[in-house]
Amino acid sequence: MLPLPPSVDLREVGLRDGLQLEAPVPLATKLTLLDAIAATGVRRVEVTSFVSPDAVPALADAEQLAAELHRWPELRFSALVAGRGGARRAVAAGMADLEYVISASDGHSLANARRTTDEAVGAVADIAALTHGAGGRLEAIIAVAWDCPFDGRTPVERTVEVARRAVELGADELCLGDTIGTTVPGRVVDLLDAVRTAVPGVGVGVHFHDTRGAGLACVLAAAQSGITKIDASVGGLGGCPFAPGASGNIATEEVVYLLEESGVDTGLDLTAALAAATVAERAVGHGLPSTLHRAGGPNRPRGRSRVTR
Amino acid sequence: MLPLPPSVDLREVGLRDGLQLEAPVPLATKLTLLDAIAATGVRRVEVTSFVSPDAVPALADAEQLAAELHRWPELRFSALVAGRGGARRAVAAGMADLEYVISASDGHSLANARRTTDEAVGAVADIAALTHGAGGRLEAIIAVAWDCPFDGRTPVERTVEVARRAVELGADELCLGDTIGTTVPGRVVDLLDAVRTAVPGVGVGVHFHDTRGAGLACVLAAAQSGITKIDASVGGLGGCPFAPGASGNIATEEVVYLLEESGVDTGLDLTAALAAATVAERAVGHGLPSTLHRAGGPNRPRGRSRVTR
Numbered sequence: 001m002l003p004l005p006p007s008v009d010l011r012e013v014g015l016r017d018g019l020q021l022e023a024p025v026p027l028a029t030k031l032t033l034l035d036a037i038a039a040t041g042v043r044r045v046e047v048t049s050f051v052s053p054d055a056v057p058a059l060a061d062a063e064q065l066a067a068e069l070h071r072w073p074e075l076r077f078s079a080l081v082a083g084r085g086g087a088r089r090a091v092a093a094g095m096a097d098l099e100y101v102i103s104a105s106d107g108h109s110l111a112n113a114r115r116t117t118d119e120a121v122g123a124v125a126d127i128a129a130l131t132h133g134a135g136g137r138l139e140a141i142i143a144v145a146w147d148c149p150f151d152g153r154t155p156v157e158r159t160v161e162v163a164r165r166a167v168e169l170g171a172d173e174l175c176l177g178d179t180i181g182t183t184v185p186g187r188v189v190d191l192l193d194a195v196r197t198a199v200p201g202v203g204v205g206v207h208f209h210d211t212r213g214a215g216l217a218c219v220l221a222a223a224q225s226g227i228t229k230i231d232a233s234v235g236g237l238g239g240c241p242f243a244p245g246a247s248g249n250i251a252t253e254e255v256v257y258l259l260e261e262s263g264v265d266t267g268l269d270l271t272a273a274l275a276a277a278t279v280a281e282r283a284v285g286h287g288l289p290s291t292l293h294r295a296g297g298p299n300r301p302r303g304r305s306r307v308t309r
Numbered sequence: 310m311l312p313l314p315p316s317v318d319l320r321e322v323g324l325r326d327g328l329q330l331e332a333p334v335p336l337a338t339k340l341t342l343l344d345a346i347a348a349t350g351v352r353r354v355e356v357t358s359f360v361s362p363d364a365v366p367a368l369a370d371a372e373q374l375a376a377e378l379h380r381w382p383e384l385r386f387s388a389l390v391a392g393r394g395g396a397r398r399a400v401a402a403g404m405a406d407l408e409y410v411i412s413a414s415d416g417h418s419l420a421n422a423r424r425t426t427d428e429a430v431g432a433v434a435d436i437a438a439l440t441h442g443a444g445g446r447l448e449a450i451i452a453v454a455w456d457c458p459f460d461g462r463t464p465v466e467r468t469v470e471v472a473r474r475a476v477e478l479g480a481d482e483l484c485l486g487d488t489i490g491t492t493v494p495g496r497v498v499d500l501l502d503a504v505r506t507a508v509p510g511v512g513v514g515v516h517f518h519d520t521r522g523a524g525l526a527c528v529l530a531a532a533q534s535g536i537t538k539i540d541a542s543v544g545g546l547g548g549c550p551f552a553p554g555a556s557g558n559i560a561t562e563e564v565v566y567l568l569e570e571s572g573v574d575t576g577l578d579l580t581a582a583l584a585a586a587t588v589a590e591r592a593v594g595h596g597l598p599s600t601l602h603r604a605g606g607p608n609r610p611r612g613r614s615r616v617t618r
Binding site: 002004184185186189210212213214216220221224254257258261262289290291292295298 | 310498522525534570571607
C-alpha cells in the first residue's frame with residue numbers, strides 16, 4: 001500500500017453541510033452539538049452558511065450562531081457563502097474565514113446559484129477583498145468537481161481552470177467537492193494531481209460524500225496522494241438532496257477510525273467523536289448514516305457468534 | 310494510485326451469509342433471489358450452509374435448495390460447512406465445492422463451533438477427502454483472520470499458521486474473513502502478503518464486512534495487492550450478529566460500482582445487481598445497508614440542488 005501522511009487536519013462540516021437540509025433545529029441545540037464537536041479535538045469547524053434563509057431555513061440563524069462562537073476560542077471557524085451579499089453578511093457577523101462555493105459545471109451553477117460558472121468565478125476578487133479586509137482567509141470550494149447531476153462528468157480541465165482562476169483572483173485555498181458522491185479513488189487522484197500542478201503551493205482539501213459506498217476509499221486515496229485537509233460530518237449527518245434515505249457526507253468517526261487504525265494522527269478522540277454523533281442524532285431526531293455509529297463503536301463486541309465469518 | 314487488476318472474480322454470498330441471521334424465508338423466495346443474482350452475470354455463488362438447523366434456522370432448507378441448483382448450469386455453487394458432518398450432508402446433497410470455516414482464534418472457534426482452532430484445523434484432511442471424492446474443491450475460510458470479538462487482535466503469524474496447515478492438509482484455496490468488520494487497508498495488505506508468502510501458488514480470496522465504514526477501502530487495497538477473489542452480498546444483506554442495525558457484508562453493487570468505475574471488469578451488470586438488491590430487500594422485508602441501493606443507483610440524478618456541494 002502507498003504510504004499515508006503522519007497526520008491530517010479534519011474539518012467538521014456537520015453544523016453546515018450536515019444540517020442544511022434538515023428541519024431547522026434550535027440555536028441552543030446547535031450549541032450543544034458544537035460543545036460535543038469541540039470535545040472531539042477537531043480544530044476546524046465549518047459552522048454555517050450565510051445564504052438566503054428562504055432557500056436554507058435550517059441555517060437562517062447564521063448571525064445568532066456566529067455571535068456565540070467566542071465560547072470556543074480553540075476552534076477555527078469558517079462559514080460558507082454563495083456570493084458577495086453573503087460574504088458581507090458573514091464579515092459583518094464577525095466571521096473571518098470564508099468558503100465561497102463555485103460550481104464547476106454551468107448546469108449545477110445555474111440550478112444552485114442562478115449564474116454560470118464564469119459569473120461565479122468573477123465574484124472571487126470582491127469576496128477575497130472582503131475576507132482579507134476582515135483578516136481572514138478565503139477558500140474556494142469547487143462543487144461538482146468530478147460529476148454534475150445535470151451535465152454529467154465534469155472535464156478535468158474545467159475544474160482545473162476554475163481552480164486556477166479562483167487562486168489568481170485571490171482565493172487562498174481550495175477544496176474539491178464530490179457533490180453527488182459518484183467519484184472513485186483513481187479519479188480522485190487524477191484530479192488532485194492536475195489541480196496541484198496548476199496551482200502549486202496552494203492548499204487543496206477534499207469534500208467527499210459516501211452516497212455510493214466509495215467515500216472512505218476516496219479519503220484513503222486522497223491521503224495517500226498527500227492531501228491532509230479533509231472534510232467530514234459528525235455521524236455522516238447530511239442527506240443527499242436528490243435521494244431520500246441516501247447517505248450523504250462521510251462520517252467523521254469513520255474517517256477517524258480508518259485513519260487512526262492506519263497509523264495517521266487525526267487529532268480527534270474516537271470515543272468523543274462517537275458521542276458527538278449521538279448528540280447529532282438526538283438533535284435531528286432520526287438515525288444517521290454512519291455504520292460505525294450504528295455498530296456502537298470500535299470495540300470488539302462479545303455475543304452470539306455461531307457459524308458466522 | 311497503485312494499479313488494479315484488469316478483472317476480478319466476485320462471489321455472491323447473500324444467500325448464505327446474507328440470509329443466515331434473518332428470519333427464515335421460503336425456498337421459493339430464495340429461488341427468485343437466485344434468479345435475480347444469476348441475471349447479474351456473477352459466476353460464483355455461495356448458496357447455503359450445511360450446519361445445524363437449530364443454530365441457523367434460516368438455512369435449514371439446504372438440501373432442498375441444493376436440489377434446485379441444476380436450474381443454473383452457468384453458476385458455480387459452493388456451500389459452507391462447519392465440520393465433517395456438514396461436509397457429508399453437503400456432498401450427499403450433490404454439492405461439489407465446499408467451504409470449511411476455521412476460526413483463527415480459540416475464543417471465536419469455541420463460541421462458534423465448540424472446539425479450538427487446532428481441533429478445527431484437524432478436520433481439514435477428512436473434509437478435503439470428502440470434497441475431492443465428490444469431484445469438488447475445498448476452500449478453507451479463515452474467520453476472525455484480523456480481529457476476534459473475544460480475543461482481540463489475531464496475530465498475523467497465527468492466521469498464517471492456520472492457512473499453512475489447512476493447505477498442507479488438503480485445502481485447495483483460502484479465504485480470509487474480517488468477521489467483525491474491524492480491519493483497515495494497511496492490515497489487509499500486510500496479512501495478505503504474509504499468507505501468500507507462506508502458501509505460494511494457492512488462491513486467496515477476501516471476505517470483508519462494512520461494519521465500520523472501511524469495507525470498500527479494504528476491497529480496493531486487496532485488489533491493488535493482486536487479490537481477485539472477492540466476496541460480496543447483494544444489497545449488503547447480512548447484519549452483524551452483535552449489533553442490531555449495523556451493516557454487515559459489503560454490498561455487491563457497491564463493489565461493482567467502485568471497481569467498474571475504476572476500470573476493473575467484474576463481469577457483473579450494475580443495473581442487474583441493483584435489481585437483485587431490490588429483490589433481496591423484498592425477500593427479507595426490510596431495508597438493506599447498501600448506500601448505493603438507497604441512492605437509487607449510479608445515475609446522475611436531477612433535482613433540487615440549492616447551496617449544496
